[in-house]
Amino acid sequence: MDFKFIHAADLHIDSPMRGLSAYDGAPLERLRSATRQTLISLVDLAIEEQVALVLYVGDIFDGDWADFHTGQFFREQNVRLVREGIRVYIVKGNHDAESQITKVLPKVEGVHIFDHKRCESQEIPELKVALHGQSFKQRAVTDDLAADYPVAKEDWFNIGLLHTCLTPETAGTHLPYAPTSVTTLASKGYDYFALGHVHQRQVVREDSPRIVFPGNLQGRHANEPGTKGCELVTVRDGHIESQHVSLERVRWHRLAIDATDLANVDMLAVACAAQLQAQFSDAPEPLHAVRVKVHGQSELARIEAAQRGTVEAAVRAAAQDLQGLDVWIEKVELELSAPVDxxxxxxxxxxxxxxxxxxxxxxxxxxxxxxxxxxxxxxxxxxxxxxxxxxxxxxxxxxxxxxxxxxxxxxxxxxxxxxxxxxxxxxxx
Ligand SMILES: [Mn+2]
Structure with missing residues (x-):
């Protein structure tokens, strides 16, 4: 049976974008609502593509809800999905572990949250799909949860859902959260392992099983740069075709400007505008939030030393001059030195x-x-x-x-x- 599904993780809905109010002219409302807007886009995509399933693999929430609005919003998006006959499967991650969320809302029929006590399997006979998953009980899970996942149901399409840091190599600086190994995951005989936790998209293994971190749905700061979104997976005759779909409303960037040959603010503004235009002109949709570093041995060092703030103001001016692009300069970092021997x-x-x-x-x-x-x-x-x-x-x-x-x-x-x-x-x- 052919079908499609969406795999997403690390939504961090209503994640507080800390420290943003400190920035002059920050588009606060657009930044704050971005995690919600991207989820609405995901649901739109699911409906348009007529997917059968949507998988959310942990850290849907950043922590306990400040009030019921956050949970209410997520519930509303789930209701939109199930009304279209789309089933929703959820495992909880470290941020929204069983013990983290204290507030409760009535269940939605058609939305399944995997148990946190043991691995659970869910079957969809009409699609011959089996899903295996386990939620986080509390924030820190040092056990290898995957070790206890069952082997594949034979002749069915098997999907594993797991919130995990995987191995130290894939996790980077992440601490051990349900650590496991590719070998363990592969030993189950599944077709697809839907992972969550690592915010940078990563195809850990191409097939048998395909193992993917989809990355977060919306970057939250300059250290989560680039396009963000979900995996749209098509299963045809048991074969997988998978693509990443960009959904972010705010795309974060780091831009380095070599100021060596820039002798005044006008030259800086022209160079800066050219670089912004060149990098973003293919993506007019999202708001581009940019951390700019101006570096090098440059006359600009003297200009800046004589009047603090000149370089930052020139960079911000360059962003103002752009046409057809939405650019907000989040921060300007200086690594300038005067051109002396x-x-x-x-x-x-x-x-x-x-x-x-x-x-x-x-x-x-x-x-x-x-x-x-x-x-x-x-x-x-x-x-x-x-x-x-x-x-x-x-x-x-x-x-x-x-x-x-x-x-x-x-x-x-x-x-x-x-x-x-x-x-x-x-x-x-
Ligand atoms: Mn996580």
């Missing part, structure tokens, strides 16, 4: 060469850098509470070296670095 500078024997030599001397020696910076800054009055972690006494040698390099860059950027007589001549004319 440090080696040459160190040889000159003036005040600036003193600075360069001192920095080099200190940077090579952990104890020297610690002692010197602390002694120089000892008169610094107490920092406000929120900055105490940055107090010189609590920083290590590497952090202080970085601070020192930063200070040097600022000093050099503020100083005219041409030969001193040349500088006088310039001033005279």
């Amino acid at each position: 440090r080696t040459e500078l160190a040889r000159r024997g003036d005040a600036l060469s003193e600075v360069v030599r001192l920095v080099d001397e200190l940077a090579g020696d952990d104890i020297a850098v610690l002692t010197w910076v602390r002694a120089e800054l000892q008169d610094l009055k107490e920092l406000p509470v929120e900055l105490t972690s940055l107090a010189p006494a609590s920083l290590d040698a590497d952090a202080l070296r970085e601070l020192l390099a930063d200070a040097e860059a600022t000093v050099l950027a503020k100083m005219p670095v041409g030969k001193s007589d040349q500088t006088k001549q310039e001033k005279a004319t």
Whole structure:
């Protein structure tokens, strides 16, 4: 029997986008509603494609609902699906584990939530489909849940649902959440393993079984960049055709701008606009939220040192000038240094060469850098509470070296670095 299904995970509906209100001009409403809008799009897609099943593989919610509206919204989308004859299967993940969600809403007929005590199998005889899954009982699950999943029901199409960090390799920095292995998953003889938890889409194995992390439905910050969405899977004569469908309303990006050859704000704005246009023109739909890093040895370092905020303002201006694209600059990071030849500078024997030599001397020696910076800054009055972690006494040698390099860059950027007589001549004319 041929049929289609949708596999999604990590919806994190109503996930609070922390710290966003701190950004000037942030499109707060669009960002906050994005997790909901993407789910509505998913349901639209399911109905349009006439899928038989929708699978949600954990972390549908970010944690306990702030109020009933979050659960009510999800329920409403499920009602839309079951009215069209589409069945919904859910396993709970670490964020929405059995113990995490305290509020209860009446069940929806046609929506099945897998048990958290043991692996459970669900059968759909008219499609000859068997689904196997287990929910998270609490936030941390260190057991290999998959180990207890049953072997495939013979001659049926078998789907496993599992919220898991899988292995340390696939999980990256994720802590062990129902860790398992590809070998264990493959040993069950299923056709498709629908995973959840890892927010970056990943096809772990192409077939027998196909094992997929669909990624989250909507990125939540600059560290979840790129397109996000669900898997639309077509099963034809037992064979799988699968595609990723983009659904995100806000697409996050990190953009690096090499400022080496950019000598003023106009050049920066032109370069920035060109890069934004080139990267996003094929996707006019979502709001593009961009973290921009301006880096390199550039005149812009001096311009910025003379008037703080100039570079950021120019980047934001570039976004304003774009046509037919929705771009919001989330943050501008600077890694600029003035275009100077440090080696040459160190040889000159003036005040600036003193600075360069001192920095080099200190940077090579952990104890020297610690002692010197602390002694120089000892008169610094107490920092406000929120900055105490940055107090010189609590920083290590590497952090202080970085601070020192930063200070040097600022000093050099503020100083005219041409030969001193040349500088006088310039001033005279
Ligand atoms: Mn998770």
